[in-house]
Amino acid sequence: MLLSNPVSDELKAINLALRKRIYAKEEIRERLARELGRFCRLSHFSQQEAREWAGGREVAAVDGSVNYLGALFPYILCIFRALARTTGGDRTAVTEVFSPLLPHHYRELTDLSREQDLDNELAVNIVKERKLVAFELQVAMETVVRKSPRLVIFDGGFVRYERHAPEAWSRYRQLALEKEIFSVGLIEEAGSFGLGRELNLAHYGNPVFDRELLLGLMEPGECFLVDFERYVKKPAFYTAFARLSRNPQAVAFDFFKEQARYASGVLNYLYTITPAGGRGVPLLLDIVDAEARISDREMDLLLEAYLDVEVRERFFAANRLRRDL
Amino acid sequence: MQVVGVTTQQELYIASRERKFVINEILVVEDQGRHNPRVEVVATQSFNRYIPLTTERNGLVDEKVLAGLQAVGYNVQEEELNLARARVIGEISTPVVVGSKVRRPAFSEVSQLLVRVSPAEGLVLGTIRGTENLVDELPEDLADVLCLCSPGGSVTSQEGVPFIFDYRSMDQYPHIGVFGGSGSGKSFGLRVLLEELMIKKIPGIALDPHYEMDFSVPFPGLPGQHYLDCPDRYRVFTVGVDVGVNFEELTSAELVALLGTGEPLSEAMAGAVFTIHKRKDSLQSFSDNVKDLINAMEDPRLTRTEPGGRRDPLEAQKAERYRDLSERYGTRVGGAGTLRGISWRLNALAEQGLFTAGTAAVEQAVLGRKLAIIRGPVRLLQTYAAYLFRRLYHQRRNYRDAVKRQDQAPEEWFPPFVIITDEAHNFALRGDREPASKRIIREIAQEGRKYGVNLILASQRPALLDDTVNAQLNTKLIFRTVRAADIAVIKDETDLGPEETGRLPYLNSGNAFISSAITGRSIPVRIRCTRTASPHSQNPFDELVEQSRAGDDKFRRVIKEHLPFPTFNAELHLTAIQEKLGAKISFNEILEKMRMLAAEGLLQVEKTPFGEQYILKEKSDEH
Numbered sequence: 017m018l019l020s021n022p023v024s025d026e027l028k029a030i031n032l033a034l035r036k037r038i039y040a041k042e043e044i045r046e047r048l049a050r051e052l053g054r055f056c057r058l059s060h061f062s063q064q065e066a067r068e069w070a071g072g073r074e075v076a077a078v079d080g081s082v083n084y085l086g087a088l089f090p091y092i093l094c095i096f097r098a099l100a101r102t103t104g105g106d107r108t109a110v111t112e113v114f115s116p117l118l119p120h121h122y123r124e125l126t127d128l129s130r131e132q133d134l135d136n137e138l139a140v141n142i143v144k145e146r147k148l149v150a151f152e153l154q155v156a157m158e159t160v161v162r163k164s165p166r167l168v169i170f171d172g173g174f175v176r177y178e179r180h181a182p183e184a185w186s187r188y189r190q191l192a193l194e195k196e197i198f199s200v201g202l203i204e205e206a207g208s209f210g211l212g213r214e215l216n217l218a219h220y221g222n223p224v225f226d227r228e229l230l231l232g233l234m235e236p237g238e239c240f241l242v243d244f245e246r247y248v249k250k251p252a253f254y255t256a257f258a259r260l261s262r263n264p265q266a267v268a269f270d271f272f273k274e275q276a277r278y279a280s281g282v283l284n285y286l287y288t289i290t291p292a293g294g295r296g297v298p299l300l301l302d303i304v305d306a307e308a309r310i311s312d313r314e315m316d317l318l319l320e321a322y323l324d325v326e327v328r329e330r331f332f333a334a335n336r337l338r339r340d341l
Numbered sequence: 342m343q344v345v346g347v348t349t350q351q352e353l354y355i356a357s358r359e360r361k362f363v364i365n366e367i368l369v370v371e372d373q374g375r376h377n378p379r380v381e382v383v384a385t386q387s388f389n390r391y392i393p394l395t396t397e398r399n400g401l402v403d404e405k406v407l408a409g410l411q412a413v414g415y416n417v418q419e420e421e422l423n424l425a426r427a428r429v430i431g432e433i434s435t436p437v438v439v440g441s442k443v444r445r446p447a448f449s450e451v452s453q454l455l456v457r458v459s460p461a462e463g464l465v466l467g468t469i470r471g472t473e474n475l476v477d478e479l480p481e482d483l484a485d486v487l488c489l490c491s492p493g494g495s496v497t498s499q500e501g502v503p504f505i506f507d508y509r510s511m512d513q514y515p516h517i518g519v520f521g522g523s524g525s526g527k528s529f530g531l532r533v534l535l536e537e538l539m540i541k542k543i544p545g546i547a548l549d550p551h552y553e554m555d556f557s558v559p560f561p562g563l564p565g566q567h568y569l570d571c572p573d574r575y576r577v578f579t580v581g582v583d584v585g586v587n588f589e590e591l592t593s594a595e596l597v598a599l600l601g602t603g604e605p606l607s608e609a610m611a612g613a614v615f616t617i618h619k620r621k622d623s624l625q626s627f628s629d630n631v632k633d634l635i636n637a638m639e640d641p642r643l644t645r646t647e648p649g650g651r652r653d654p655l656e657a658q659k660a661e662r663y664r665d666l667s668e669r670y671g672t673r674v675g676g677a678g679t680l681r682g683i684s685w686r687l688n689a690l691a692e693q694g695l696f697t698a699g700t701a702a703v704e705q706a707v708l709g710r711k712l713a714i715i716r717g718p719v720r721l722l723q724t725y726a727a728y729l730f731r732r733l734y735h736q737r738r739n740y741r742d743a744v745k746r747q748d749q750a751p752e753e754w755f756p757p758f759v760i761i762t763d764e765a766h767n768f769a770l771r772g773d774r775e776p777a778s779k780r781i782i783r784e785i786a787q788e789g790r791k792y793g794v795n796l797i798l799a800s801q802r803p804a805l806l807d808d809t810v811n812a813q814l815n816t817k818l819i820f821r822t823v824r825a826a827d828i829a830v831i832k833d834e835t836d837l838g839p840e841e842t843g844r845l846p847y848l849n850s851g852n853a854f855i856s857s858a859i860t861g862r863s864i865p866v867r868i869r870c871t872r873t874a875s876p877h878s879q880n881p882f883d884e885l886v887e888q889s890r891a892g893d894d895k896f897r898r899v900i901k902e903h904l905p906f907p908t909f910n911a912e913l914h915l916t917a918i919q920e921k922l923g924a925k926i927s928f929n930e931i932l933e934k935m936r937m938l939a940a941e942g943l944l945q946v947e948k949t950p951f952g953e954q955y956i957l958k959e960k961s962d963e964h
């Protein structure tokens with residue numbers, strides 16, 4: 017197929033512009049090291065080292081998931097599930113259903129949309145995010161109280177918790193700091209953390225995302241530790257970057273500022289429990305992720321078991337079809 | 342154990358962290374609403390959570406990852422989850438409640454499902470797989486009723502609930518098929534069936550082309566109380582020796598079939614037989630007719646009476662006969678060549694002794710409730726068996742029909758009996774050909790039930806067996822089967838579900854599914870150890886080694902007497918050695934063997950002024 021000139025020209029132009037955004041790796045490394053922090057090599061813990069680092073405590077991971085049914089307000093149904101589990105096999109889970117079809121949930125939504133002047137669908141999204149975060153913190157909190165692990169790994173950055181559940185988050189933070197429980201938030205899709213901003217990189221006013229910068233920047237087993245006094249995202253957090261496997265995309269890690277000096281130890285441990293050929297995520301988090309998720313099939317089974325055919329057909333079927341499109 | 346996932350009125354999933362499921366085990370679901378249904382495990386699965394992750398997304402999980410996790414308390418075992426798919430036995434109308442507890446049953450809770458008749462009333466064929474953990478609870482009459490053995494041949498005690506086949510129900514659901522690929526355990530299973538028939542004194546006729554059906558030797562390693570000592574329960578016959586055809590009773594069609602043993606008769610030959618053969622012909626009369634007709638056709642002068650008349654009345658009589666034969670048949674039997682073919686084949690059969698003895702001895706055995714074992718060369722046996730089956734079947738049928746008609750003078754009693762044959766597709770091959778053997782097998786398959794005549798047909802290739810016959814086999818023992826075509830037939834002809842047919846290619850020798858209209862569901866069975874062994878069930882490779890070792894031993898014994906053995910005038914010894922060995926061994930072969938013995942270090946070569954000579958090695962430890 018021959019494309020008409022304007023289209024192919026523009027595609028070529030885009031290609032050219034994007035090529036210019038690919039920065040020379042050496043240059044970026046050099047500037048990062050000079051201006052923001054330092055690159056270090058991580059090392060695998062031996063079993064003995066890992067034991068010493070953990071000091072007899074376990075490691076926990078926290079993850080949450082939402083499944084939807086329906087798309088048109090108010091014929092929506094969400095099933096939340098949050099899970100914390102420790103390496104010793106201790107599990108804390110919360111599963112909840114949320115739907116504007118239930119009067120008290122409906123009220124919760126309309127209150128929110130009135131208060132913030134939002135339409136209902138947006139309000140649903142916010143409530144959803146809030147609930148998920150709240151459940152995750154709930155299970156994390158219980159685990160911390162009961163098990164006092166060495167480390168809690170969250171699936172996602174700390175900003176989410178702070179934004180959507182500030183009170184619960186601050187309670188968690190306080191307890192974790194008190195009990196010297198390291199906490200790390202792992203961000204696979206490192207969006208923007210201000211590395212680009214700090215280096216004054218911008219393109220025609222477009223901000224440069226950190227993920228662009230970080231791709232292939234580090235060797236496997238390498239990390240970039242920002243100087244402790246700098247912060248790249250939020251004053252309360254300390255963020256580091258590392259490439260834990262052969263996957264070229266680096267992962268970002270949020271720590272409490274107070275625990276910044278433990279970051280390299282935590283990263284060494286995470287590096288140890290990350291499969292070298294995987295996508296760069298510690299195995300424990302993958303395990304919890306798999307347990308927390310409700311698969312489509314499980315979802316279907318649940319719905320088939322508890323919703324009558326007529327109810328499903330009348331209120332959700334058409335919507336579900338739409339969702340699949 | 343707990344019911345998880347979605348359930349239907351037929352199927353459910355059961356999960357357990359602690360316990361691995363056993364295929365085919367029966368479990369009880371504690372669901373009061375459905376009266377605690379019994380379920381059978383039809384598929385099992387165990388998985389470790391990190392293994393799917395490895396394959397799906399994570400690449401290989403390195404040692405260090407596990408070490409790092411173990412250091413902080415991670416237990417790999419704990420990640421294992423056992424899952425079973427189970428099928429509800431019997432019928433319930435609503436699905437069981439998800440979350441119901443599941444437990445192992447006590448024997449009394451499943452005895453009805455597993456055991457329908459006592460060992461005294463049925464054929465004890467093996468153990469039901471998946472019932473191993475019930476063995477301690479078995480009542481006395483079901484315990485230690487059989488032994489099992491490993492494919493290697495070592496005997497073990499009964500592990501599980503016995504499978505007892507209710508043979509009396511064969512009057513409703515007749516005939517048994519035994520299917521499976523090479524080495525899957527058919528012959529072994531047939532032996533078990535035969536033993537059971539003998540124990541129950543059910544008369545039968547079994548074909549034995551491989552001369553392996555002999556029950557005089559106990560199975561090696563079998564505890565004494567399990568041995569079946571039954572010399573009076575069976576008799577062995579060999580076609581052409583002590584059993585054969587009563588020529589006078591042959592129909593023309595049977596004669597054609599017999600003559601066609603090996604290679605079917607040409608149309609012309611068959612036509613000629615139909616023309617010449619008359620009911621009640623004796624072997625002599627039939628063969629004279631053929632021979633004289635040949636003579637008459639080859640030399641037409643023989644049929645003429647010389648002008649002026651022959652003096653010799655004998656000659657005249659002969660001429661008369663020739664004329665008569667050629668007038669009656671001459672134009673309808675083709676040429677002399679065709680007839681010579683018939684004559685030649687008839688002689689061949691007669692020389693094999695086929696017409697020297699009749700079937701009386703076999704009938705006597707059957708009347709005496711024995712198992713008659715018929716041996717003979719494969720091809721002859723096949724045609725002969727068709728004849729034999731027909732005769733015996735008709736005797737039984739005539740008797741029953743007479744009883745039914747309430748004849749005044751009923752036929753003599755003839756008992757119901759069972760016909761047993763391996764390679765059954767040779768008798769009733771699917772397709773258009775309709776040999777006598779197929780007609781009789783099909784007739785018995787369709788009507789035998791009425792007369793108490795049952796078939797037990799074994800075959801490697803169910804797909805090659807005639808459809809009608811196949812469909813009449815109400816009980817099927819299905820051993821390991823690999824061919825897709827055969828599995829397809831099994832799917833059509835049994836109630837085996839996809840789980841079972843999926844397992845067919847992987848069954849161990851001696852494991853089978855028994856799918857039967859009598860039991861109502863297919864039951865996985867491990868066929869029991871036979872109580873007797875075939876005198877020559879030796880591994881052919883062991884046999885090879887053993888035979889050649891025996892030969893070597895003999896050679897060594899003989900050669901020892903001739904040491905020192907000079908290679909330069911070995912001829913002196915040659916004849917003597919040959920004689921002692923009882924074999925024509927050449928000089929070079931002897932030297933070859935000597936060299937090998939020397940290489941093994943048993944002999945030693947010594948140089949002499951005349952040449953080399955072999956001597957016994959000093960201090961050799963000959964054994």
Ligand SMILES: Nc1ncnc2c1ncn2[C@@H]1O[C@H](COP(=O)(O)OP(=O)(O)OP(=O)(O)O)[C@@H](O)[C@H]1O
Nearest residue numbers: 490491492522523524525526527528529850851868
């Ligand atoms: N029930 C059993 N228990 C233990 N071993 C068995 C059993 N059945 C068969 N075997 C083993 O498998 C071998 C082969 O079995 P068998 O001779 O019955 O095979 P087959 O199906 O008749 O094969 P083919 O079609 O080639 O004749 C036996 O020699 C025996 O060692």
Ligand SMILES: [Mg+2]
Nearest residue numbers: 527528529763
């Ligand atoms: Mg066999």
